[in-house]
Every structure is written in C-alpha cells, then in structure tokens.
Amino acid sequence: MAEKFQYIRFFGDIGIGDVGTVGGKNAALGEMYRALTPQGIRVPNGFAITADAYRAMLEGAQAWEPLHAALDGLSPNDMVDLRRRGAQARAIIYGAQLPEVLKGEILAAYQELQHEYGQALSVAVRSSATAEDLPTASFAGQQETFLNVQGEAALIDACKRCFASLFTDRAIHYRVDKGFDHFRVALSIGVMKMVRSDLAASGVMFSLDTESGFRDVVLVSAAFGLGENIVQGNVDPDDFYVFKPALERGFRQILRRELGSKKLKLIYARDGGTNANTTRNIDTTPEERERFCLSDAEVLRLADYGVAIERHFSARAGRPVPMDMEWAKDGVDGELYMVQARPETVASQKLTHLIEEYQLKGSGPVRITGRAIGNRIGIGSAHVIDSAEQMHEFKSGEVLVTDNTTPDWEPIMKRAAAVVTNRGGRTCHAAIVARELGIPAIVGTGNATQLLRSGEPLTVACTGGETGQVYSGSIPFETKQVDVSQLPATRTKMMLILGNPEIAFQSSFLPNDGVGLARMEFIITEYVKAHPMALLFPERVTDAQERDALSRLTRNYAQPVDFFVERLSEGIATIAAAFYPKPVILRMSDFKSNEYASLLGGRWFEPNESNPMLGFRGAARYSHPAYKQGFGLECAAVRRVREQMGLDNLTIMIPFCRRVQEAEQTIATLREFGLERGLRGLEIYVMCEIPNNVLLIDAFARQFDGFSIGSNDLTQLTLGVDRDSELVAFDFDERDEGVKQLLKMAVEGCQRNGRHSGICGQAPSDYPEIAEFLVRLQIDSISLNPDSVVATVQRVAALEQAIAAARG
Numbered sequence: 189m190a191e192k193f194q195y196i197r198f199f200g201d202i203g204i205g206d207v208g209t210v211g212g213k214n215a216a217l218g219e220m221y222r223a224l225t226p227q228g229i230r231v232p233n234g235f236a237i238t239a240d241a242y243r244a245m246l247e248g249a250q251a252w253e254p255l256h257a258a259l260d261g262l263s264p265n266d267m268v269d270l271r272r273r274g275a276q277a278r279a280i281i282y283g284a285q286l287p288e289v290l291k292g293e294i295l296a297a298y299q300e301l302q303h304e305y306g307q308a309l310s311v312a313v314r315s316s317a318t319a320e321d322l323p324t325a326s327f328a329g330q331q332e333t334f335l336n337v338q339g340e341a342a343l344i345d346a347c348k349r350c351f352a353s354l355f356t357d358r359a360i361h362y363r364v365d366k367g368f369d370h371f372r373v374a375l376s377i378g379v380m381k382m383v384r385s386d387l388a389a390s391g392v393m394f395s396l397d398t399e400s401g402f403r404d405v406v407l408v409s410a411a412f413g414l415g416e417n418i419v420q421g422n423v424d425p426d427d428f429y430v431f432k433p434a435l436e437r438g439f440r441q442i443l444r445r446e447l448g449s450k451k452l453k454l455i456y457a458r459d460g461g462t463n464a465n466t467t468r469n470i471d472t473t474p475e476e477r478e479r480f481c482l483s484d485a486e487v488l489r490l491a492d493y494g495v496a497i498e499r500h501f502s503a504r505a506g507r508p509v510p511m512d513m514e515w516a517k518d519g520v521d522g523e524l525y526m527v528q529a530r531p532e533t534v535a536s537q538k539l540t541h542l543i544e545e546y547q548l549k550g551s552g553p554v555r556i557t558g559r560a561i562g563n564r565i566g567i568g569s570a571h572v573i574d575s576a577e578q579m580h581e582f583k584s585g586e587v588l589v590t591d592n593t594t595p596d597w598e599p600i601m602k603r604a605a606a607v608v609t610n611r612g613g614r615t616c617h618a619a620i621v622a623r624e625l626g627i628p629a630i631v632g633t634g635n636a637t638q639l640l641r642s643g644e645p646l647t648v649a650c651t652g653g654e655t656g657q658v659y660s661g662s663i664p665f666e667t668k669q670v671d672v673s674q675l676p677a678t679r680t681k682m683m684l685i686l687g688n689p690e691i692a693f694q695s696s697f698l699p700n701d702g703v704g705l706a707r708m709e710f711i712i713t714e715y716v717k718a719h720p721m722a723l724l725f726p727e728r729v730t731d732a733q734e735r736d737a738l739s740r741l742t743r744n745y746a747q748p749v750d751f752f753v754e755r756l757s758e759g760i761a762t763i764a765a766a767f768y769p770k771p772v773i774l775r776m777s778d779f780k781s782n783e784y785a786s787l788l789g790g791r792w793f794e795p796n797e798s799n800p801m802l803g804f805r806g807a808a809r810y811s812h813p814a815y816k817q818g819f820g821l822e823c824a825a826v827r828r829v830r831e832q833m834g835l836d837n838l839t840i841m842i843p844f845c846r847r848v849q850e851a852e853q854t855i856a857t858l859r860e861f862g863l864e865r866g867l868r869g870l871e872i873y874v875m876c877e878i879p880n881n882v883l884l885i886d887a888f889a890r891q892f893d894g895f896s897i898g899s900n901d902l903t904q905l906t907l908g909v910d911r912d913s914e915l916v917a918f919d920f921d922e923r924d925e926g927v928k929q930l931l932k933m934a935v936e937g938c939q940r941n942g943r944h945s946g947i948c949g950q951a952p953s954d955y956p957e958i959a960e961f962l963v964r965l966q967i968d969s970i971s972l973n974p975d976s977v978v979a980t981v982q983r984v985a986a987l988e989q990a991i992a993a994a995r996g
Contacts, residue, residue: 195241195290196297199234199380204504210236211316211376216501216529223500229493230525233304234311234380235297239318241290242351242375249284255371259355264364267580267599270357277355282348294347294379295340301381310338310382312527313346315353318374331359331375335414336382336456336466343379350377361599383527386455386467387519389481390415391425393490394532395432395498396510398614398623399563401535402693403510404765405443406430406491409613410482412472413453415514421592421612421619422469424448424559424632426480430491431765431833439834440488443765444689444758447744448613450477479744482517489524490515497529510536534623540697541673543978546651547666552659555640558608558633560656561619563694565665566606566628566648570640587646589636593618601625606648608636608658630656653690670978672699676985680962681969682977683773685948687711689759692766695974699981702770702837703763704896704971705948708777708822711759712787716752717741720818722789723748729789737788749821756825757833764835771837773873773896773946776822778843780805801910806844806875811857823861830868841873841896848884851891865893873944877901882930885937895938896971899949899958903927922951922958935965944968956983963987 202210202218210218214236221231246252258276263269286294302309315331332353334346353359354375363370383390391410396403411418411425418425429443450472457468482490494513502509514528546565571586573579576596582588584603592611593601601607601621609618612631622629628650630636640646640658647659681701686692687710718741722729726748729735742748764772780800785791793814797803809815829835840863845851851874855865858872865872874881874888877898881888885895899922904910906927909920921927931947938945946969952959953976962970963984972980 193293193297195238195244196293197236197238198297198300199231199236202236204501208318209238209240209376210378211239211318211374212530213314213316213528214376214378215316217378217380217527219501219504220497220526220529224496224526227496229496230523232381232383232525232527233301234378235301236316237290237294237347237377237379239374239376241287241377242354244287244290245284245351246281248287251280251284252371254280255355259360259370262360262364264361265599270361270599274355274357274360277360278352281352281355284348284351286344286348291344294344298340298343298379301379305381308338310336311343311379312382313337313343313350314378314380315350316376316378317354317359318376331356334466336386347377347379351375356596358596358598365602380527383516383518383525384520385516385518386414388517388522389413390516391418391514393494393513393515394510394535395494395513396532396535397429397693398532398535398619399561400694400697401538401540402696402766403508403536404432404768405693406432406435406494407614408482408487408490408494408515410480410487411448411450411453412476412481413455414467415454415516416467417452417454417469418613419617420594421609421616421631422454423450423452423611423613425450425613426482427614428482428487429762430488431761431768431835432491432495433768434765434834435488435491435495437834439832441828441833442484442487442758443833444762445480445487447478447480450481486517486524493524493526497526501529501531534620541671543670543672543697545668545670545975545978546649547975548647548649548651549664549666552647552661552663555646555658555660556608556630556633556636557655557657558630558636559612559614559619560650560652560654561614561622561629561631562627562650564626564628564650565667566604567662567665568605568646570608570642570644570646572637572640572642574637587648589640589642591637592616592631593621597621601627606630606646608633608640608646608648610634610636628656630658633658653688655690672697672978675699675978675981676989678981678984679988680967680984681946682981682984683946683948683969683971684767684977685971685973686763688714689762691974692763696766698974698977700767700770700977701969702767703772704946704969705841706760706763706772706774708756708760708775709779709783711756712777712779715755715759717788718752719784719787719790719793720749720752720821721793721815722787723752724817724821725793726789729792734789741788752821753824753828756822757828760825760838761829761833761835764829764838767837768835769837771839772835773839773841774826775841775843775875776810776819776826778806778875799910801904806846807842807850807854808844808846810842811853816857819857820861823858823863827862830870836869839871839873839894841875842892843875843898844877844901845874845888846878846880848887848891851888855891875901875948876934878905879930882934882937885934886941889937889941889943892943894944894946895934897931897934897945897947897949899927899931899947899951902930902949903951906930922949923955928958928961931962932965935962935967938968939966946971953980959984960987964991 199218199221204219313334408428409425425448431443452469510532512532568587582600588604607629647663650656683704687707742751745751785794810819871893873894874892876895948971
C-alpha cells in the first residue's frame with residue numbers, strides 16, 4: 189500500500205525503526221501489527237499520516253515564522269504566559285489548510301479501512317510525536333486523541349486538531365523540561381479502527397511492577413468503558429498481577445488481584461465527531477462495582493500478550509525493555525486488542541542496587557489514607573485546587589491536593605512536595621507522573637479535597653506498603669541510601685521476616701537469601717479478615733451484621749470458603765513470587781484464641797481463655813475438632829500456591845508444637861490435607877520456641893526438615909515472663925545466660941541431626957551480641973525485619989571475617 193501514497197503509511201508497512209517518520213506510538217503499533225498479529229495478538233489495523241505531512245502543511249501555510257513569534261521567549265513556569273502562547277500556537281496550526289494531496293490521501297486510506305471493516309467504521313485518531321516513547325521520556329498524554337470519529341469531514345477535522353495538539357500547554361512545558369526543541373519535533377497521526385471498549389472494558393498493562401520496578405510480574409489495570417478514566421485517575425480500577433516465570437512454565441493462575449470501586453464508566457455521548465463532548469461519564473451499577481470487569485482467562489490472555497510484546501521489543505533493542513501498554517476489549521466481538529505499547533520509562537530506570545530508605549522519626553494524627561505511590565515521604569503546606577484555572581496560585585514545595593490530575597497539571601506537579609488526590613489507582617496520571625518526578629503521592633483517598641484545608645502543614649508518607657498516610661503537621665524523617673551491590677557476602681544466610689505482601693516486591697531488592705518467616709496471620713487479618721470456621725459454618729454466626737459482612741466479603745464466590753482459599757493463597761503467593769526461586773518459609777497460622785476471636789465471625793468459634801499466650805494456639809489447633817476444618821482451608825491455600833500457581837519454593841513451618849506426639853499428629857493431619865512431607869519436594873519446618881523442642885530436638889528432628897528458633901517465645905518460656913505484660917517486661921531479655929544456653933543446644937542439635945537451623949525472633953535485630961553469638965555457633969540462617977537487614981549484614985560480614993582471621 190505504501191507506494192500509492194506520499195504521506196500515508198499503513199501499519200503493515202511500518203515498524204519500530206520508523207520513529208522519525210511516524211512517531212513512537214505509530215511505529216510501535218506498526219511493529220505489533222506486522223510482527224505480532226501472526227502470533228495471535230490482536231492489533232486493530234490503521235494507517236499513519238507521516239511527520240512529513242505535518243511539515244508540508246506548515247510550509248504551505250507559511251506558519252513557521254508565526255510559530256516562532258508565538259513561542260520564542262516563553263517563560264514555561266509562568267502559567268498565564270504558557271496558556272496564552274500555547275493558544276496562539278494551536279490557533280496557527282489549526283488555521284493552516286491541509287494540502288489537497290494530503291487531504292486526498294487521508295480520505296483514500298480511510299476508504300481502504302472501510303473496505304476492510306465495513307462502511308459503518310469508526311476510527312480513533314491519535315497523535316504520535318517523533319520525540320515520543322524514548323527510554324527516558326515517554327511524552328505520554330502530551331497530545332490529543334479523538335475517539336469514535338466517523339465520516340470524512342469529521343476525520344479531516346480530527347486530524348487538524350491532532351496536528352495543533354503538538355502545542356498543548358502540557359506538551360510545550362514537557363519539551364522544555366526534557367530539553368527538546370519545539371521546532372525539531374514533528375507530529376504524525378495514527379488513524380486506526382475503533383475498538384468498542386465503551387461497551388466492555390479497557391485499561392493499561394505494564395510488564396513490571398510500577399512501584400518497585402520488580403520485573404517478574406505483569407500488572408493489568410482494568411475498568412469498564414473507555415480507557416481515559418484510568419489514565420486520568422477518574423476511577424479506582426481493578427488490578428491484577430500475573431507472575432511471568434510461572435506463566436511461562438504453564439501455570440495459568442493470577443498471582444494477586446484487587447477489586448477497584450470503578451464508580452464511573454466512560455462512554456460515547458453521541459455517534460461520531462471530534463469535539464471534546466463526544467464522550468461522557470455515567471455511574472456504574474452496583475453489580476458492576478462489585479465484580480471484576482475481566483475474567484481470569486482474559487487477564488491471563490492479556491498477560492500472554494504483555495510477555496510476548498516485551499520479549500519482541502527487547503529482542504529488537506538487544507536488551508530488556510519493560511513495556512507500558514494499553515489494551516481494549518471490544519463489546520461487539522468480545523475480543524481483546526492491544527492499542528498501544530511503549531517502553532516503560534520510570535520504574536525500569538530505577539537503580540535497584542541503590543536502596544533508598546525513608547523513615548519517620550515521629551508520629552501524628554492521621555488525616556486521611558489512600559493508595560501509596562513512590563515509597564517516599566514529603567512535607568509541605570496543603571494547597572487544595574479544585575480546577576485547572578487555579579494552578580497559577582500553586583507555590584513550590586506545597587502539597588497538591590485535588591480531585592485528580594491530567595497532563596495539564598504536570599507543570600505544577602513538578603514543583604509539589606507531594607500529591608494527594610480523591611480519585612485514581614496505581615496507574616492513573618497522578619501516580620505515573622509522581623513516580624517520574626520522584627515525589628510521594630497518595631491517590632484514591634475519596635474525600636481529600638473536603639477533609640484537608642489549604643495552608644495546613646502535612647506529612648505525606650508512602651513507606652508502609654500499599655496504604656499511604658497523610659499526617660497532620662510536619663513530622664521529621666530521615667533518609668539514607670545504600671548500594672547493596674557493595675555489601676559483603678556472608679556465610680550465614682541472611683533472610684527476611686515478612687507478613688505484608690504489599691512490600692514484598694520492594695523488599696526483594698534487599699540483600700537476602702529468601703524469607704525465613706512469612707507470617708500467615710498477617711495475610712489473614714489484612715486480606716481475608718474473616719475466621720475460616722465462620723466461612724465454613726456461617727449459620728453459626730447469629731449476629732445479623734456480622735453475617736451480612738461475611739456475605740459482602742464472599743459475594744463473588746460460589747462458596748464462602750473459596751474466598752478464603754483464593755485470598756490467602758494470593759497473599760502467600762505474592763511473597764513467594766517476590767523471592768522466587770529462593771526459599772520462602774511460611775509459618776502456618778499462629779493466632780492466639782483472643783486474636784482469632786477478633787476476626788469477622790471469630791467470636792462464635794473461639795474459647796474465652798484467661799492466658800491465650802499459653803492456650804489454644806499453634807499445632808494444638810490443627811488436629812483439634814474445633815479448628816481442624818479451618819486448618820484444612822489453610823492447607824488448601826498452600827497447595828494452590830505450590831501446585832496450581834507453580835511456586836514450589838514455598839516451605840511450611842509449624843508453630844508452637846509442644847510435644848513429639850503432637851508433631852506426629854500434625855504431620856499426619858498435613859498428609860490428610862494433601863501436604864505430605866517430601867511429596868513434590870515439600871519440606872516441613874517447625875518453630876523451636878518451647879524448651880521441650882530443644883530438650884527433645886533429636887526426636888523432633890525425625891518429624892521435621894528444619895528448625896527456626898523463635899527467640900521471643902523461647903525467652904518467655906525459659907524465664908517464665910509473659911511478654912505481653914508491661915509489669916514484668918523488664919525481666920524479658922533474650923541475652924539471659926539460660927536463653928543463650930538453649931540457643932546453643934538448639935543449633936548444635938540441628939547440626940547433629942543434619943537439619944536446617946535458623947532464628948526468626950527479634951533478638952539478632954535488636955542485640956548485636958546475640959547475632960555474634962549465633963554466628964560463632966555457625967547457625968545456618970538469621971531472619972531479620974527489612975529495616976534492620978543492611979546494618980546486620982554489615983555486622984555479620986565483619987564478624988565472620990574476624991573469626992576467619994583469628995582461626996588463621
């Protein structure tokens with residue numbers, strides 16, 4: 189087709205090497221259409237109007253000199269001046285006439301698309317700048333897109349508007365920031381078949397985690413209707429993670445999912461046209477808000493597409509290229525289409541060997557919470573902005589508080605200490621720009637603009653996982669940067685203690701040999717929230733409000749227990765995937781009865797004990813009729829992680845196992861629920877936290893593959909001190925000689941029996957002398973909280989070197 193036209197190139201005739209001619213967006217679309225549609229990836233056909241057409245139009249209209257007059261001497265940080273000059277530039281270009289030959293070619297190419305798709309064809313008209321989608325500058329959203337364009341007159345008008353959008357205020361400012369010459373950048377236009385996602389769903393997809401830069405996942409964000417709502421942050425979308433190594437090994441499971449509220453749906457306001465009112469938002473139905481807008485099969489198909497696209501573009505570049513992609517589901521044919529792909533330019537540029545740690549040094553009242561973006565802390569006075577007309581009032585160093593942001597807001601976001609929005613998810617505009625700028629953002633708060641007041645001092649903290657906090661006042665914090673690639677290696681394995689899946693990906697970049705303690709009870713509390721027995725026997729919950737809450741939690745599942753197994757397994761799997769293939773040791777639930785009772789529906793199934801610390805907890809529960817079926821659900825979740833999700837690096841660990849007979853019974857119960865020691869490589873560890881575990885370690889070693897010393901409980905039971913009692917807390921000390929003697933006996937017992945020895949209590953993190961004591965015993969592993977890893981690794985490495993030197 190290309191030889192028929194001077195200014196038109198169909199997608200089948202262009203590729204990634206044609207950026208200078210058709211811009212980054214069109215070059216990527218052509219590359220996908222030409223190279224990946226034969227692999228089954230659906231890409232709508234279309235054509236590019238070349239950058240030469242843009243230049244020819246301006247030459248014919250003698251517009252270069254007026255454009256220079258409009259833009260030379262621009263003060264980009266003067267919002268009023270920027271707005272005035274940008275409007276002049278757009279008017280100059282929109283007023284220029286298209287050369288007749290160009291107009292004729294556009295209409296001829298449009299007719300060829302109509303021949304392929306039918307006379308009722310509607311198209312998307314999308315800008316594609318020649319300086320677009322570079323590895324360090326995305327230029328995403330800087331120019332305009334026009335959707336559902338029908339008819340020749342509407343198409344020509346949309347093309348003129350696209351050309352003019354090269355000089356939107358935001359595009360002008362962005363080019364100045366990135367050092368691009370306005371007059372060396374040209375605009376190509378893509379005209380492609382419109383995917384009717386207004387009747388279905390659409391969204392974005394990344395071939396890495398956008399927060400941490402973790403590269404082994406695909407992140408899919410989805411909402412009903414057209415995709416602009418996600419990009420602009422108008423909705424809180426559904427999010428899905430798929431683990432690439434498992435997917436490539438044939439395991440067809442979603443790693444983790446989060447249901448978004450999806451309160452709005454963007455649809456067409458009328459059939460065809462080009463003005464901004466061709467789309468409108470409508471409220472989604474309660475049923476739409478309460479269900480995911482994609483099936484599991486559709487998410488996995490998109491993940492397949494994402495992996496294939498990343499693989500292809502990486503091969504073309506000769507290096508790994510994580511991708512930022514857009515997709516749409518057609519409500520007419522039900523198919524999934526890829527409608528854009530570009531290199532991801534923020535998370536992929538992070539130097540993951542440099543760990544930047546932010547830590548608050550105080551606290552204060554929490555004003556509001558939302559989704560944390562950026563893993564940073566920012567302090568400043570709030571500035572609530574309700575509309576773009578108020579942007580010129582914003583001052584550097586303030587906290588921007590607004591409903592949501594669009595690309596027009598980028599000039600003031602660059603000057604903000606932090607951003608807080610009512611709406612948006614992790615892939616909305618505010619989130620993407622905040623990451624690029626390196627500032628913290630909290631999005632999707634719901635009502636920040638109503639609750640916060642301009643002028644009040646705020647601390648915006650995004651360091652505690654997925655949920656960020658906006659504190660009242662200026663709370664001091666400290667930062668430090670560590671190059672983990674320069675940390676020395678240690679003989680002792682340094683493992684992590686984790687419970688929160690939300691920080692697993694970022695924690696994986698710390699120096700580690702895996703996870704020595706993954707806390708199941710944290711995942712149950714935060715992700716499941718309900719007592720497993722209450723999901724098995726909801727009729728025994730006689731409180732109507734609690735029954736209703738249980739019903740709401742499980743509304744999208746065939747059986748309430750399916751909710752428990754899926755949510756628990758996805759929390760576990762997220763941690764296992766973050767460290768794959770390193771070992772992750774999962775401690776089965778170790779709630780005390782009072783803690784179980786605090787779960788939704790739990791009080792109907794738990795005893796009232798005077799001393800829960802020494803009561804119905806740990807292994808004693810697992811075979812007991814009062815909880816055995818609940819333990820069966822825990823086991824089902826573990827089996828799903830290992831057998832269906834492909835994360836066979838997961839080891840399980842039994843807590844608070846008092847007697848050898850209890851160990852034997854627990855092993856039998858695990859076997860009954862399909863977790864047989866040695867089957868499919870499964871190892872089973874035990875917590876060594878009761879003096880009896882140490883005294884009879886040879887007998888316990890016949891039942892278990894390894895031991896992890898729980899120094900907190902071992903100290904409590906050795907010294908007879910209730911570690912929950914403030915009255916006797918002064919007597920709780922892991923450095924006591926009796927405790928150290930038991931530590932020594934435990935490590936030596938493991939060595940004698942050829943079993944793994946580790947410790948997962950607080951002692952090595954809190955007391956350097958305990959870490960030294962254990963290293964001298966040659967314990968196999970020490971597990972640490974993430975915030976103490978770097979310091980402890982340095983200390984252990986120095987100690988090991990000193991020991992080696994002393995031995996000659």
